[in-house]
Amino acid sequence: MTSSGTSTERGPSRSDSSFQPWHFFMLLAMLGATVAVWRSPETHPAALLLLSAAVIGAGFVGLALYYALAGFASGFREERVLSGHEREDLLRQKAIVLRSIKELEFDHGMKKVSDADFAEIGGRLRARALELMEAIEHTPAPLPEPSAEAPPVCPACHTGNDADARFCKQCGARL
Numbered sequence: 001m002t003s004s005g006t007s008t009e010r011g012p013s014r015s016d017s018s019f020q021p022w023h024f025f026m027l028l029a030m031l032g033a034t035v036a037v038w039r040s041p042e043t044h045p046a047a048l049l050l051l052s053a054a055v056i057g058a059g060f061v062g063l064a065l066y067y068a069l070a071g072f073a074s075g076f077r078e079e080r081v082l083s084g085h086e087r088e089d090l091l092r093q094k095a096i097v098l099r100s101i102k103e104l105e106f107d108h109g110m111k112k113v114s115d116a117d118f119a120e121i122g123g124r125l126r127a128r129a130l131e132l133m134e135a136i137e138h139t140p141a142p143l144p145e146p147s148a149e150a151p152p153v154c155p156a157c158h159t160g161n162d163a164d165a166r167f168c169k170q171c172g173a174r175l
Helices: 023-038 045-074 084-109 115-137
Strands: none
Touching: 023 045, 084 115
């Protein structure tokens, strides 16, 4: 159905990497809940559950605070201007993915693809298309290179004209 040119598989995901900040906060929250339950042996089980939930909730609040402060601490990153070849490559990949989505929808309509396969493959293709569109949208287009040719000036009235003009836009004289 899809070729290697339209594959939506990526390299190793962030979940495969080692220790993440949320690991620390969840371990700390579970450790805090365990200590809270251990330190209150004469408490009703419902109260222990509420106490554990409150401590784990505090771990989530700590995680949210960490990400908020990390966003401020990281500063603003400059947008990287793509070269013409990189931008063309992104646009080509986007066209291929969008064409693959259209073909998949046609094949599903013709009952060549099951509903489960349509949902799985279509979801991956749509995610890849969104990723490519965001990459294209969030990077400014390269500036056009200045032309070496100066715009023609009318010999009669000395008006600057467009580069492809044959007649003066002011007086109509032939350029």
